[in-house]
Amino acid sequence: MASTNVTLTVEPRGKPIRNLPAEIEIALTASGEELHTALAEASATSVHRLRITKGSDRSVVPNSTRTTIQDTGLRESSVIHVKDLGPQIAWRTVFIIEYLGPLVIPALFLFPLRSLLYFNLDKPLHEASETQLLVCLLLTVHFLKREFETVFVHRFSNATMPARNIFKNSAHYWALAGFNIAYWVFRPDAAAATKQPNMGLVYAGLALFGFGELFNLNAHLILRDLRRPGTTERGIPSGFGFSLVTCPNYMFEIIAWLGIFLVSQLSWSVLFFIFVGGLQMWSWAWKKEIRYRKEFGDKYKSKKTVILAGLC
Incomplete structure (x- = not known):
């Protein structure tokens, strides 16, 4: 059965991130690592500089292959905040x-x-x-x-x-x-x-x-x-x-x-x-x-x- 995709609303936290998309579509079965990678590629930023948190409770979305989007509780139209941690x-x-x-x-x-x-x-x-x-x-x-x-x-x-x-x-x-x-x-x-x-x-x-x-x-x-x-x-x-x-x-x-x-x-x-x-x-x-x-x-x-x- 095909994976269900969701569209997440993306908002910068702190200083603006150039080219950060306003939305991103991703499968519920995708990992947190895939979400980080997709946003890093879209904004032309090192994946290690990004920290992603849920807009609902500010909990961190881990950059991990072991945690899926579904595991985090993110659903259609959920808001995620993306922060640039600066040079690493x-x-x-x-x-x-x-x-x-x-x-x-x-x-x-x-x-x-x-x-x-x-x-x-x-x-x-x-x-x-x-x-x-x-x-x-x-x-x-x-x-x-x-x-x-x-x-x-x-x-x-x-x-x-x-x-x-x-x-x-x-x-x-x-x-x-x-x-x-x-x-x-x-x-x-x-x-x-x-x-x-x-x-x-x-x-x-x-x-x-x-x-x-x-x-x-x-x-x-x-x-x-x-x-x-x-x-x-x-x-x-x-x-x-x-x-x-x-x-x-x-x-x-x-x-x-x-x-x-x-x-x-x-x-x-x-x-x-x-x-x-x-x-x-x-x-x-x-x-x-x-x-x-x-x-x-x-x-x-x-x-x-x-x-x-x-x-x-």
């Missing part, structure tokens, strides 16, 4: 830029910029200690791994984000993991500058770092395999750590950073980064826990702690 940037690109700062800043601070940054300290500046070189190496390894995962591991549920947000998203990593840690840990008078570091802290830190990085990668691979390429479908994650907390990838991330904290000879700047990042991850993890409970119902075993087993 790919999430993968955002992540690459975010991690690039703290990837290169430590080495810059430790070597070519050293004499310029610490101009007010006694001269001549002594060379960086082995402990400071080790912290730099750990930071480099961590963010190289992040870049690798961004390119080869992660699958993103949303293709793009507003381009203006790149500055806000990058500030956390560039400022706190880059400038903050590098400046204080690599100072000639920092605790890590000593020629006789506490080796107990160094060995324990290296063990935590290696453990955290390895199992953080494992958790990311598990999460990657829950989503088929090109889809936003999710499954219930299982594997090492997932029976303990909602987001073991965050737990192992914190463990790795605690390793860097120990190797740095307990630098407050590293601890500050862990605290700020931990609060943000805790917030994200609780939102994911709530989504899992809602999406999977009784199939999902609820967690009481979301990032650190038994704590939070």
